[in-house]
Amino acid sequence: MTDTSPEDIVTIYAVTGAGGHLGSLVVQELLARGVPAGDVVAVARTPQKAEDLSGRGVQVRRGDYTDPASLRAAFDGVDRLLLVSGDAVGQRFAQHANVVDAARESGVSAIAYTSLTRADTSPLALAPEHRRTEELLAGSGLPYTVLRNNWYLENYTDRAAEYLARGEILSATGTGRIGAAARRDLAGAAAVVLTTDGHDGRTYELAGPPLTLTELAATLSEVSGRQVAHRAVPAAELVAALTAAGLDEATAGFVAAMDEAIAGGALDIESSDLADLLGRAPTPVADVLRAAL
Numbered sequence: 679m680t681d682t683s684p685e686d687i688v689t690i691y692a693v694t695g696a697g698g699h700l701g702s703l704v705v706q707e708l709l710a711r712g713v714p715a716g717d718v719v720a721v722a723r724t725p726q727k728a729e730d731l732s733g734r735g736v737q738v739r740r741g742d743y744t745d746p747a748s749l750r751a752a753f754d755g756v757d758r759l760l761l762v763s764g765d766a767v768g769q770r771f772a773q774h775a776n777v778v779d780a781a782r783e784s785g786v787s788a789i790a791y792t793s794l795t796r797a798d799t800s801p802l803a804l805a806p807e808h809r810r811t812e813e814l815l816a817g818s819g820l821p822y823t824v825l826r827n828n829w830y831l832e833n834y835t836d837r838a839a840e841y842l843a844r845g846e847i848l849s850a851t852g853t854g855r856i857g858a859a860a861r862r863d864l865a866g867a868a869a870v871v872l873t874t875d876g877h878d879g880r881t882y883e884l885a886g887p888p889l890t891l892t893e894l895a896a897t898l899s900e901v902s903g904r905q906v907a908h909r910a911v912p913a914a915e916l917v918a919a920l921t922a923a924g925l926d927e928a929t930a931g932f933v934a935a936m937d938e939a940i941a942g943g944a945l946d947i948e949s950s951d952l953a954d955l956l957g958r959a960p961t962p963v964a965d966v967l968r969a970a971l
């Protein structure tokens with residue numbers, strides 16, 4: 679019989695949604711933190727989208743939130759799992775439940791989940807599915823950690839060229855502040871939670887310093903050297919502008935309702951959780967804008 683020294687114990691990490699933006703960044707952050715590529719499983723519905731990760735030695739496995747057998751196979755041998763929330767709004771709770779069930783059946787020892795700012799009380803229409811998933815995790819018997827991600831800064835910075843072309847950011851967010859953070863920072867925090875102890879049962883509010891879209895417009899003006907203003911309009915006016923630009927009525931209404939909730943403070947949160955996990959300040963918005971431009 680051979681002794682197993684602590685160094686011999688291998689932890690296998692898995693990240694779902696690894697073909698997407700956030701999941702892929704979490705895998706990259708795990709590697710950056712020194713996790714051997716062979717100990718990381720990138721679970722993707724579309725494995726071709728994770729080809730760059732398999733090129734780095736990461737195990738890429740197919741896992742579809744609607745296909746429990748694929749999830750059980752993908753989680754084989756996995757110890758610590760990050761469930762990246764799905765994008766099929768309205769069907770996500772059932773999908774997440776499939777992931778949690780498969781994790782339990784596969785013997786996963788800890789699970790982290792990417793939720794939403796104040797999911798338990800948020801007025802955002804996106805919140806109920808996150809809240810229910812958090813409740814499911816709490817009752818799952820699995821050690822779990824909730825990562826309540828605020829908005830990605832990239833939701834706005836990816837549109838920098840469009841804002842510059844128009845000379846304005848049009849929204850119904852009023853003077854509402856948004857604790858947006860760079861995706862890579864949120865991914866880094868997730869990697870820290872996966873690879874370090876002390877997070878079981880914790881809920882982290884992951885946010886950057888809250889800013890208004892007026893402040894974002896000012897920073898964009900500064901970084902680009904061109905004038906961009908924030909034009910805050912009532913929700914009905916935003917719906918009219920978006921539908922005139924070709925968006926369907928339902929989507930325009932959804933966007934405007936989110937903006938209204940933001941105007942009311944839905945994403946305005948002061949929390950040091952992101953900085954504490956990263957061990958540094960979140961990336962400044964000016965840097966994310968510079969990278970986008």
Ligand SMILES: NC(=O)c1ccc[n+]([C@@H]2O[C@H](COP(=O)([O-])OP(=O)(O)OC[C@H]3O[C@@H](n4cnc5c(N)ncnc54)[C@H](OP(=O)(O)O)[C@@H]3O)[C@@H](O)[C@H]2O)c1
Binds near residue numbers: 763764829
């Ligand atoms: N905080 C924010 O501002 C914000 C903004 C947008 C979304 N989100 C949430 O955060 C998540 C990650 O964001 P992201 O930027 O990485 O989004 P993304 O790039 O669109 O990636 C979403 C990933 O989810 C995967 N997925 C969707 N349905 C699936 C299913 N049935 N089974 C397995 N995988 C499935 C997609 O797989 P495929 O590659 O096969 O399509 C995709 O890789 C989103 O899914 C959404 O829940 C947050």
